[in-house]
Amino acid sequence: MRMMTDAAEAFEAHEYPMTTEELIEADGDVTLELPNGTETVADALSRSAPETFESAEDARLTACAGLSSKAIGRKGYSDRDPVCMGEDGPEEVSF
Secondary structure (H helix, E strand, O other): OHHHHHHHHHHHOOOOOEEHHHHHHHHOOOEEEEOOEEEEHHHHHOOOOOOEEOOHHHHHHHHHHOOOHHHOOOOOOOOOOOOOOOOOOOOOOOO
């Protein structure tokens, strides 16, 4: 994911294991350029439960999972996509 390049490079510069809190303190101000705006690594990581990362790849995947709806193209385009963490989804409709 191209928008995570700066974060991935920052994560690679650390020795692991590393906690969420330590990673936010070290790289929380890294700005992620998203299709519909920006947010920081701290924003993305704070949406998940605190954990200890064993590698830079673990940290990158958790940050990706925590991205807001700013990271998607057309919000609500598909009724099959999961709702972003921390957001309410559309009402279910029964046909």
